[in-house]
Amino acid sequence: MTIGSFYPPQRTLMGPGPSDIYxxxxxxxxxxxxxxxxxxxxxxxxxxxxxxxxxxxxxxxxxxxxxxxxxxxxxxxxxxxxxxxxxxxxxxxxxxxxxxxxxxxxxxxxxxxxxxxxxxxxxxxxxxxxxxxxxxxxxxxxxxxxxxxxxxxxxxxxxxxxxxxxxxxxxxxxxxxxxxxxxxxxxxxxxxxxxxxxxxxxxxxxxxxxxxxxxxxxxxxxxxxxxxxxxxxxxxxxxxxxxxxxxxxxxxxxxxxxxxxxxxxxxxSEGLENAWQRHKDVHLELREGLEKLGIEFVVDEACRLPQLNAVHIPDGVDDALVRKTLLERYNLEIGAGLGALAGKAWRIGLMGYAARSENVALCLKALETTLK
Amino acid sequence: MTIGSFYPPQRTLMGPGPSDIYxxxxxxxxxxxxxxxxxxxxxxxxxxxxxxxxxxxxxxxxxxxxxxxxxxxxxxxxxxxxxxxxxxxxxxxxxxxxxxxxxxxxxxxxxxxxxxxxxxxxxxxxxxxxxxxxxxxxxxxxxxxxxxxxxxxxxxxxxxxxxxxxxxxxxxxxxxxxxxxxxxxxxxxxxxxxxxxxxxxxxxxxxxxxxxxxxxxxxxxxxxxxxxxxxxxxxxxxxxxxxxxxxxxxxxxxxxxxxxxxxxxxxxSEGLENAWQRHKDVHLELREGLEKLGIEFVVDEACRLPQLNAVHIPDGVDDALVRKTLLERYNLEIGAGLGALAGKAWRIGLMGYAARSENVALCLKALETTLK
Missing domain, CATH: 3.40.640.10 (Type I PLP-dependent aspartate aminotransferase-like (Major domain))
Structure with a gap:
């Protein structure tokens, strides 16, 4: 047995956590x-x-x-x-x-x-x-x-x-x-x-x-x-x-x-209120893009978390294969469903440093290409 | 309230842990x-x-x-x-x-x-x-x-x-x-x-x-x-x-x-046996130097840990002042006594990366100077 150092890749973390680290x-x-x-x-x-x-x-x-x-x-x-x-x-x-x-x-x-x-x-x-x-x-x-x-x-x-x-x-x-x-x-x-x-x-x-x-x-x-x-x-x-x-x-x-x-x-330094607003703004960008892809949210708008977007996996889509492709081709992690939502939903996180327009753009384009 | 980033100094950690990190x-x-x-x-x-x-x-x-x-x-x-x-x-x-x-x-x-x-x-x-x-x-x-x-x-x-x-x-x-x-x-x-x-x-x-x-x-x-x-x-x-x-x-x-x-x-990579031997060798270096300073061990030689050296604080020495001086002047941390040994002993760690001759030399010279 000889085990060497571990060098992780640079992922974009848009699952339910851990999120992208500053x-x-x-x-x-x-x-x-x-x-x-x-x-x-x-x-x-x-x-x-x-x-x-x-x-x-x-x-x-x-x-x-x-x-x-x-x-x-x-x-x-x-x-x-x-x-x-x-x-x-x-x-x-x-x-x-x-x-x-x-x-x-x-x-x-x-x-x-x-x-x-x-x-x-x-x-x-x-x-x-x-x-x-x-x-x-x-x-x-x-x-x-x-x-x-x-x-x-x-x-x-x-x-x-x-x-x-x-x-x-x-x-x-x-x-x-x-x-x-x-x-x-x-x-x-x-x-x-x-x-x-x-x-x-x-x-x-x-x-x-x-x-x-x-x-x-x-x-x-x-x-x-x-x-x-x-x-x-x-x-x-x-x-x-x-x-x-x-x-x-x-x-x-x-x-x-x-x-x-x-x-x-x-x-x-950012200020709490600004951080809350940023999560909200970026969530709206993501929502707009997902809706264009025909992807629907699990949670009603009134009580939807901006930082954790649970969405229904479209009919006929291979859950595991999509997540694997996002990870391997784009180094992008989104979350699987958990418990009652396993296999039925994805969880797209926009948490902290991950709540940025560039993350939304990557996620939307990668999803669009992968789902084609 | 505005709090900035925290920049710790580079200490040499020869207490009971944490030890010097590789x-x-x-x-x-x-x-x-x-x-x-x-x-x-x-x-x-x-x-x-x-x-x-x-x-x-x-x-x-x-x-x-x-x-x-x-x-x-x-x-x-x-x-x-x-x-x-x-x-x-x-x-x-x-x-x-x-x-x-x-x-x-x-x-x-x-x-x-x-x-x-x-x-x-x-x-x-x-x-x-x-x-x-x-x-x-x-x-x-x-x-x-x-x-x-x-x-x-x-x-x-x-x-x-x-x-x-x-x-x-x-x-x-x-x-x-x-x-x-x-x-x-x-x-x-x-x-x-x-x-x-x-x-x-x-x-x-x-x-x-x-x-x-x-x-x-x-x-x-x-x-x-x-x-x-x-x-x-x-x-x-x-x-x-x-x-x-x-x-x-x-x-x-x-x-x-x-x-x-x-x-x-x-x-x-070092090998377990080599690591054990290194701890022992460096402990013997420390022991020799401490004995020259007239400092005695708490534990009998037969069951003494090489990596954790509990020693009696010499009579008349101000425990807290010595440790403070070591820390502030030499950036060197040694451990205080704990429980029944509080105020009566120091604990000098030689653990892992801290078990090096340069650490022993620093500790002995700093102690010698401070105890004068």
Whole structure:
């Protein structure tokens, strides 16, 4: 066995993530590694917290990046906020709502499911019914932007209902953060997690996370220990608090955090509102082109995510062959369907640095040629 | 608030990790990101598995890198192998044995502690006594190379005892992998986890992990689901198996995995035995110089780790001031003491790319000047 270095090609990443990475982020990634307790590193972590607060539009003191992918960010919310026996209303309109259910049950909680069809947003009316029928529910969990279908749910409305019934909210913002408005404080969301590799256009492997004071209070009043040591946020809190001494919890993924810092510096420099507008504008360019090709969207216009375009695969088209051709001939990745949409839909991502007119032009021309 | 890019200095990392990173690894890290389901990425993952098998000296089919730091690798072992009510013999001779105890208890297991003093290895005789006194024990857990003290435990001997009592072993090899002999198959270890940022000289954030067939059998015969979704290896197994279709579990930390691949290509190129010898040779250089400075080791020579040199802070020396001076004047990081050794010891790492004569020379001269 002799294995040599791996040299990946330059792809254009227009799937459901990872998205195209900003060149500046890749540069930041390979800067010299320093120790995770180095005063300069700790200074960077303080900045990173401020930058994450900006991205999430929150003043939450507890705003961090979990040292693992978005699915660990999801789990961090559930293991910290759900105690055995807790009833959680889980909204399911795609893959990630189902994953939330699995998380609740592994925490010993009871999941009450609110189902909407794949491609639809979560219906506030159904959530209200579930809350009325389950006055002992403690949490409402839902996905803001369903990566498996491209549907956007009205997070503000769901969170308002949850508050009226004295429930906390757990919100999956993996695909929404940086791509569409997400106003954690204004909408009074309680536990919100995201991913580095979607609209932030950072490398995959980190999960931005923010907890409201209500969520922190719930953690601090737990009767049972958090079942995960690695994700126990009461242990991590000390590290990120910025109040005096940082205690050692685990070795931080130093270089990935450089990259996230850089991605957020770029977001701050562009401005959140401008980034949202850019995603929208580029989505409209893509939509126009796809419609000319006779390709139809899975999700109604009113709740369509600009950054994740799920479209029906035209009749008679070989799904796998088209994606293979795009990849091999054009170095262009688009996403396959997932779960109920497997083989039936493509997911075309316009996330972060991928949300550019040149990407749309490439994608449209490559699709046009390949589908002929 | 306007925050600019972060430019870390070039440090020499001679603490307990992260260690100095190979320049080639930093280069690999910033290669173009491709999708985690891209056929070329999957090909790289197959190579990575082979490279990890070489590093661990195992043929275990289940040999992977957990997408999170070593403490998540530890947790992956416990949550998959310990079921509620299981009795686990946990050997504690430093910080990480104590963390194992916390893991066992969070899994609903019962930890039977075997204690040795900080700086001593785990005594096989004590393990044997615990096994005799607890015939219902199912697992023996211990740390091969204690990062908090620099002591090396005889993993082969402990594993032999465990097998004689029909127990599985969980072995922390975070600091040992690549630095001292670790022969997973020959020693018949069952669940072994490590870290990317120690003797492999890769960036922090990944945890190499290997399970024997006995460990896989135990996972597959569990009566209760694994409490963690993210770390449930029965879900991850499909992704790494290399048998046909890779199913989506979580988004792999693509660029960090490029880096680990490159670090392991370098290890393969050097040869494991040569890497062990290099760590030993450079350790002897450091030892000679430290002895000339009148600095004494915490750990007896017989079980001293070459890659992690815990030394007593000389009387009357200001611990924090010395480390600050080394860092600020020489850009040299050495490690503080941890736990029982806080304020009493320094930990000088010679791990992976840091195990070079030029690092020893810098460290000795800088210490000599600073201690004057």
């Amino acid at each position: 060149p500046q982020v890749l540069q930041a990634l390979s800067r010299p590694t320093i120790g995770h307790l180095d005063p300069l590193f700790i200074g960077m972590m303080d900045e990173l917290k401020q930058l994450l607060q900006y991205a999430f539009q929150t003043q939450n003191t507890f705003t961090i990046a979990v040292s693992a992918p978005g699915s660990a960010g999801m789990e961090a919310c559930f293991v910290n906020l759900v105690e055995p026996g807790d009833k959680v209303i889980v909204c399911r309109n795609g893959v990630f709502g189902e994953r939330m259910r699995e998380n609740v049950e592994r925490c010993g909680g009871e999941a009450v499911m609110v189902d909407n069809a794949w491609g639809e947003p979560v219906a506030p009316g159904l959530v209200e019914q579930a809350l009325a029928a389950n006055p002992d529910a403690k949490i409402v969990a839902f996905v803001h932007a369903e990566t498996s279908t491209g549907a956007l749910t009205d997070a503000e409305a769901i969170a308002k209902l949850a508050r009226q019934h004295d429930c906390l909210t757990i919100v999956d913002a993996v695909t929404s953060l940086g791509g569409v408005p997400l106003l954690v404080d204004e909408w009074q969301l309680d536990a919100v997690y995201s991913g580095s590799q979607k609209c932030l256009s950072c490398v995959p492997g980190l999960s931005p996370l923010t907890f409201s004071q209500r969520a922190v209070d719930k953690i601090q009043s737990r009767k049972t220990p958090v079942q995960s040591w690695f994700l126990d946020q009461s242990l991590v809190l000390g590290y990120w608090s910025g109040e005096g001494k940082r205690s050692y919890h685990h070795t931080a993924p130093v270089n990935s955090l450089y990259a996230l810092h850089e991605a957020l510096v770029l977001l701050q | 320049p080639q690894v930093l280069q690999a890290l910033s290669r173009p990101t491709i999708g985690h389901l891209d056929p070329l990425f999957i090909g790289m993952m197959d190579e990575l598995k082979q490279l990890l098998q070489y590093a661990f000296q195992t043929q275990n089919t289940f040999t992977i890198a957990v997408s999170a730091p070593g403490s998540a690798g530890m947790e992956a072992c416990f949550v998959n192998l310990v079921e509620p009510g299981d009795k686990v013999i946990v050997c504690r001779n430093g910080v990480f044995g104590e963390r194992m105890r916390e893991n066992v208890e969070r899994c609903g297991g019962e930890a039977v502690m075997v204690d040795n003093a900080w700086g001593e290895p785990v005594a096989p005789g004590l393990v044997e006594q615990a096994l005799a006194a607890n015939p219902d024990a199912k697992i023996v857990a211990f740390v091969h190379a204690e990062t908090s003290t620099g002591a090396l435990t005889d993993a082969e001997a402990i594993a032999k005892l465990a097998r004689q009592h029909d127990c599985l072993t969980i072995v922390d090899a975070v600091t040992s992998l690549g630095g001292v002999p670790l022969l997973v198959d020959e020693w018949q270890l069952d669940a072994v986890y490590s870290g990317s940022q120690k003797c492999l000289s890769c960036v922090p954030g990944l945890s190499p992990l290997t399970f024997s067939q006995r460990a896989v059998d135990k996972i597959q015969s569990r009566k209760t689901p694994v409490q963690s979704w993210f770390l449930d290896q029965s879900l991850v197994l499909g992704y790494w198996s290399g048998e046909g279709k890779r199913s989506y579990h979580h988004t792999a930390p693509v660029n960090s995995l490029y880096a680990l691949h490159e670090a392991l290509v370098l290890l393969q």
